[in-house]
Amino acid sequence: MGILRQWASFVKRLVHVIAKPIKGESGRGGMVVHPYRGYGSQQEIFVMGRVFRQAALGRAIPRHGIWRDTADVARRILRRGLADAQVEIHIGDNQLCVGTDRDGYFDVHLPISHALPIDVSWHRADILVHCPHQTPVRTHVEVYVPPPEADLLVISDIDDTVMFTGVAEKLKMLYRLFVKKPHRRTAFPGVASLYQALHRGVSERAERPILYVSRGPWAIYEMLETFFQINRIPVGPIIFLREWGISLRRPWPRRAEEHKRDLIDRMLTLYSEMPCILIGDSGQHDPEVYFEIVKAYPDRIKAIYIRRVDKNPKREQAIQRLRDELVGTQCELVLAADSVLIAEHAHAQGDISAHGLAAVKRDVEEHRNTSA
Known part of the structure; x- marks a missing residue:
């Protein structure tokens, strides 16, 4: 009976988590627009999002409880992206109109011809969506543009780099990813202070x-956003996810390596004046992907930080071979057991302040003491 109760609790929580992203819509149906936080520079900005149609919640469905969650899950499963919807986006005096793809996604690449204010990093983009036989929808989203004093670009993996998901153990990963509440997920000790130090830089005001x-x-966007806010991890955050592309003909997700490589290429091109550091973990393909990035951009990558999450000797040997191949370049690959080693290297490189290094050491030590 105890096992049955655990499984019942598991299913109930899973249903609640899957239903959560549409709770704020109060059961309304029709056309819905979900934009994701954007990013850019003073030359161009990028904003992604999705437009879809979903059923309204019937009056007979209670506002709370498992029946409401089940109904919301059904609405999520049955909702369909709206193709060819017209998405107008305005930021400052700049504007552009694009259409959604067959799955309802839009990817706005807006050249900036009218300069944005340089005294703020977050800018509001207003969005208006038109679609035949649907009531137009207005919404807005934040777009991050680094200030002129930003001197370093940081690109980081999330899974098993910022928070523990157990990628090597697939079932446990899915449980942590989709079932655990954000405040119960595990952020690696010192991650918040490390990323804050990297964000602020040596001057403590860089806003990198x-x-x-x-x-x-993309379905877990809101959950990751909550996790970052709870754990005080900067910036915002800006999160790039992907559509898994699961269908009857393609039952497994698309390869993540190509997705990650394409995004990093885009970021390095967008912020072409900034050197970059890459942060990932040893459990998947991060070292190999980052190694290829260094070969493509030999003068741009200052360091690769790999969090050791896989104790397989063969995996460590493979990473060591990559590290050896980088000897003589401007980039060093650091395989780190904890956030302190990363912070110490970053401080030695002149990328974080002494105050930032001390904060990381303090947070890791406090975690050790409370876990003892």
Whole structure:
């Protein structure tokens, strides 16, 4: 009976988590627009999002409880992207209109011809969506543009780099990813203070762009956003996810390596004046992907930080071979057991302040003491 109760609790929580992203819509149906936080420069900005149609919640469905969650899950499963919807986006005096693809996604690439204010990093983009036989929808989203004093670009993985998901153990990963509440997920000790130090830089005022890449689908965007806010991890955050592309003909997700490589290429091109550091983990393909990035951009990558999450000797030997191949270049690959080693290297490189290094050491030590 105890096992049955655990499974019942598991299913109930899973249903609640899957239903959560549309709770704020109060059961309304029709056309819905979900934009994701954007990013850019004084030359161009990028904003992604999705336009879809979903059923309204019937009056007979209670406002709370498992029946409401089940109904919302059904609405999520049955909702369909609206193709060829017209998405107008305005930021400052700049505007552009694009259409959605067959799955309802839009990817706006807006050249900036009228300069944006340089005294703020977050800018509001207003969005208006038109679609035949649908009531137009207005919404807005934040877009991050780094200030002129930003001197370093940070690109980081999320899974098993910022928070523990157990990628090597697929079932546990899915449980942590989709079932655990954000405040119960595990952020690696010292991650918040490390990323804050990288964001602020030596001057403590740099406001550097930190861009996050996840192997997860856009469906977990809100959950990751909550996790970052709870754990005080900057910036915002800006999270790049992907559509898994699951269908009857393609039952497995698309390869994450190509997705990550394409995004990093885009970021390095967008912020072409900034050197970059890459942060990932040893459990998947991060070292190999980042190694290829260094070969393509030999003068741009200052360091690769790989969090050791896989104790397989063969995996460590493979990473060591990559590290040896980087000897003589401007980039060093650091395989780190904890956030302190990363912070110490970053401080030695002149990328974070002494205050930032001390904060990382303090947070890791406090975690050790409370876990003892």
